[in-house]
Amino acid sequence: MPESATLEQRTIESIPRGTLSQSFGHVEDWTSIQLAYQVCNDRLKELRAVGALDEEGKVDANKLRNALKDNSSLLKWYGWTGTGAMYKAENGKAVLYLSNDVRNNLVLRPENIEEAVRQLRQTNDYKSSEEDASDVIRSVSAGTTARVEYDARTLKLVKDNDEWSHFVVDTVNYDKLAEQGYLNDEQRELAERNWGNGKAYNKGTGFSVEFKQYMAVLNAAGKKTTNFCVLTPEYVKQHAKDGAISRVSWLFDFYYNSDFSAGDRLVDSSNGGLRGVRRKVAEGDASQNVPGDAKETADPDYKKALDTLLGNPQEALKHLDDKTALGLLQFSTAYYTARQQ
Numbered sequence: 001m002p003e004s005a006t007l008e009q010r011t012i013e014s015i016p017r018g019t020l021s022q023s024f025g026h027v028e029d030w031t032s033i034q035l036a037y038q039v040c041n042d043r044l045k046e047l048r049a050v051g052a053l054d055e056e057g058k059v060d061a062n063k064l065r066n067a068l069k070d071n072s073s074l075l076k077w078y079g080w081t082g083t084g085a086m087y088k089a090e091n092g093k094a095v096l097y098l099s100n101d102v103r104n105n106l107v108l109r110p111e112n113i114e115e116a117v118r119q120l121r122q123t124n125d126y127k128s129s130e131e132d133a134s135d136v137i138r139s140v141s142a143g144t145t146a147r148v149e150y151d152a153r154t155l156k157l158v159k160d161n162d163e164w165s166h167f168v169v170d171t172v173n174y175d176k177l178a179e180q181g182y183l184n185d186e187q188r189e190l191a192e193r194n195w196g197n198g199k200a201y202n203k204g205t206g207f208s209v210e211f212k213q214y215m216a217v218l219n220a221a222g223k224k225t226t227n228f229c230v231l232t233p234e235y236v237k238q239h240a241k242d243g244a245i246s247r248v249s250w251l252f253d254f255y256y257n258s259d260f261s262a263g264d265r266l267v268d269s270s271n272g273g274l275r276g277v278r279r280k281v282a283e284g285d286a287s288q289n290v291p292g293d294a295k296e297t298a299d300p301d302y303k304k305a306l307d308t309l310l311g312n313p314q315e316a317l318k319h320l321d322d323k324t325a326l327g328l329l330q331f332s333t334a335y336y337t338a339r340q341q
Contacts, residue, residue, distance in 0.1 A: 015274045020267040021117050023274040033082035033102050033276040036251045037198040040214050043074050057213040059220040078253040079273040085262040086136050087236045088244045093149050094236035097136050100198045101144040104136045106246045120265045125245040133244035148186050151233045161322040166229040171219040194260050221254055229261040
């Protein structure tokens with residue numbers, strides 16, 4: 001596999017919205033796909049560029065408010081990330097392998113993506129090969145992948161349903177003692193790798209500058225907490241008992257508290273996208289080099305979708321699940337929050 005590039009070596013551009021396969025089809029070099037922490041770091045860079053954040057981490061509330069209103073701001077970007085999420089049941093315990101090396105995102109490996117997307121659509125999980133899973137397990141020793149053995153108690157999980165759960169990160173009190181009800185070592189490890197500098201949490205020096213500044217910005221934007229979402233331990237023990245399963249990872253925008261999911265499977269979402277090097281496709285041949293059965297499509301008609309939803313609410317209710325209902329609630333909250341600004 002190719003050597004991974006540093007963020008400074010990458011040419012990062014926004015990828016058009018579409019399914020995961022469509023977005024992946026626009027990536028020239030798959031190792032350029034941004035990890036969640038890199039998107040967060042780029043958001044900090046953008047805020048510093050417009051004067052909303054200084055080098056010491058002080059936030060200018062007015063300039064931050066203007067940035068949040070700017071539709072072109074990276075603060076409003078949300079979509080799939082290169083962060084790898086593999087789960088295994090080991091010795092009767094649920095284990096998450098969270099990788100900040102896109103080469104260990106087994107769904108996004110070029111040789112896997114068509115089959116991975118097919119399985120995620122049909123069975124909700126991608127069952128990776130033993131060889132691929134071994135690659136991820138070996139990467140733990142290199143420091144690019146975190147191995148976290150967990151249950152509901154160790155990660156202080158809030159159960160959303162039988163499939164998903166999450167733990168809460170307080171954007172002010174994240175560094176207080178675990179004994180006082182705040183983040184423990186396992187939670188700090190995952191939080192630092194996701195919203196910080198992408199490396200392991202350092203018990204000696206604590207959270208990175210990047211993590212502290214990101215939490216400060218979230219708090220200044222009125223976000224008192226953010227969430228890290230994982231598969232429930234019970235789900236992992238049931239579905240990964242005979243081999244590793246992988247999911248795609250998703251980073252939300254600031255209106256949704258910059259929540260992160262290490263257990264997403266909605267690869268057909270028309271609102272998703274990747275960030276990486278844009279593929280140059282010849283005019284009139286937009287379908288070239290797009291994996292699987294995915295084809296380039298026009299921007300989705302949001303008004304039509306909303307009219308359909310509201311036109312027959314009783315029928316729409318039949319298609320809701322807990323995650324979609326929560327998303328609609330957050331969507332409405334974001335609308336009214338924006339109107340009040």
